Amino acid sequence: MSIKRFGYMGFEVADVRAWRAFATARLGAMEASASETEATFRIDSRAWRLSVSKGSADDYLFAGYEVDSEQGLQEVKQSLEAHGVAVRVAGQELLAKRGVLGMIWCTDPFGNRVEVYYGGTELFERPFASPTGVSGFQTGDQGIGHYVLNVPDVDAALAFYTKALGFQLADVIDWTIGEGTTLTLYFLYCNGRHHSFAFARLPGKKKLHHFMLQTNSMDDVGLAYDKFDAERAVVMTLGRHTNDHMISFYGATPSGFAVEYGWGAREVTRDWSVVRYDRISIWGHKFLAPA
Template identity: 40%
Template sequence: MSKVTELGYVGVEASDLDAWEHFSAELLGLQVADRTDDTLALRMDHKAHRWILVRGEADDLAFTGFECATDADLDALVANLRAAGSEVTEGGPGLAAARRVRRVVVTTDPAGNRVELFVGLADAETPFSSGVLRSSFVTAEGGAGHQFLMERADRQVILDWYGILGFSITDYLTEEVAPGVFADAVFTHCNGRHHSVAWAAMPFPKRMHHFMIEVADINDVGLAYDRCMDAKQTFSMTLGMHPNDQMFSFYVRTPSGFDIEYGWGGLIIDDDTWEVQRGHQLSTWGHRSPQVVAELLQP
C-alpha cells in the first residue's frame, strides 16, 4: 500500500519574521537557510529546509508537507484521495521550486489544513551548522518532528482521511487538565516515530497547538531551556516527560503564539508489534505551568 514516509516540512504564516529568526536560530539552534523580506527558511539537517515561514497576519500553521518515496506512491495517494472525494491539484513547477522538491500536489484535510504531498526534498549545498547546538536534530527516518493539531472536524473523519495517507493510530490520551476541562487526544504515526500528527479536542485558538523538534543529546534540551529562560521567553510547560512517547521536553511559546516542544529520547515503535494504548495521564512528571511552579517556590 502506498503511503507517506515522513512529515517533511512545516509552513507557518508569521507576522514577525525577525523575532522568528532570533527565536529559531539563536535560542533553538536551527540554521537559517534563506531569508527575504517576506520569507524565512530554516534547516534542521542536511535537507534544504524543514521550516518555511511566510509573512502574514495569521500567526498559525499554513501548510504541512508529507514526503512520498516515489512518484508512483504519490500518484496512488492522489488517486485514492480523489476517489474518497478530496480535491487534489498539482502544485506546478513554481511551487515545487519554492518548496525545493521535485514534485508537489496540494489538498486540504477535513479540518481545513493545507496538506502538500511531495517527492524529492532537495539536499542543501552545505552541511548543517548550528550556532548553539552541541549535537544534532533527530530527523533521519522520522522526519522533521511531530505536530499537535486541533480537530475542528469529526475525529473519525479526520482519522479516515489520514488513513488514506498511511497513518495508523498509536494511542489515545484523555486527562482533565482543569476542573471540567479535558484534553482528549489521539496520536498517529506514519513511520517509527511514535507520532508525526496528533489531534486533540481541547480549547486552543490556533490550528496547531505545538510542533515538536527533537535533539540527539539530552544536554541540548537543558541548554535550550536555559537560553530561552535567559531570553525571558514565555514557557507553557516546564521540563517533564510524557508517558506515551517517553519524550523528555519543555514547551516554549513561539513568536506566533503556538508552542515548540523541545525534546529528547522519543520512543521508536515497531508497527508490526505495536498495540494501540489508552492512557489518562499527559505527563509522567513535570510539564507544569510556570505560574504554578512560581507559586510553589514561594517561601
C-alpha cells in the same frame, strides 16, 4: 504506507524578523534563506525544513509529507481521490519554491493545507551547522518531528488522516486539564517515530497547538531550556510523556503557539498495539504562567 515521513512545515507569522531570531538563537536552526516577507531554516542536510511567511494569522500554514518516488505520490493521490478529496498537482513555480521534484496538495476537512511530495533537495556539500551548537536533530527516516492541531471534529480528522492519507493510530490520551474538562488526543504515525501528527478538540482559536523538534542529546534540551527560561518563555517545564516517553519542555514562539523541544522518545515496533492513557506525563510538564 506510501507516506514515509513528515518532511517540512510552514507557518504564517506577523513578525518574520522575530522568527528569524527565534529559530536561530533559541531553536538552534540554521537560516537557509531570508527576506522581509519570508524565511526558511535547516536542521539537517535538507535544503530547508521550517518556513515562515508574513501574514496576520500567526498560525499553521502547511505541512509537507514525503513519499519515496513518483509511484508513491500517485498512490497517495489515488487514495485521497477515492475518499472524495479534491487533489491539486503543483506547478513548476511551487515545485521550485519547495525544492522538490513532484508534489500534490489538498486540504483536510477543516481547510488545513497538506502537501505530499518526493525528491526534496539535499545539501550534503553544505553541512548543517547550528548557530547555537546543537549537536543535531533526529530526522532522517523519521522526518522532522511532529505537530499537534486543534480540530473541531475529531472523527472527521481521524477518518481523513488514517483512511485517506494512510496514517496509523499509535494511541490516545484522555487528558484532564481542569475540573470536568477532559480532552482526547489522538497520536498518528507513518514511520518509526511514535507520532508525526496528533490532534484534539482543544480550547482556543489557533489551529496549531505546538510543533516538536527532537535533538540528538539531552544536553541540547537542557541548554535550550536555559535560554527559554532566561527569557521567561517556558510554557511547560521539563517532563516525560506517558506515551512516547520523550523528555521535553514547551516554549513560547513569537506567534503564540508553542514549540516542544525534546530527546529520548521511544519508537513504534512491528508488534505495536493501540492503547489509551489517562495522563499526559509521567512526571513534570507543569504549566507556567506567562511573564
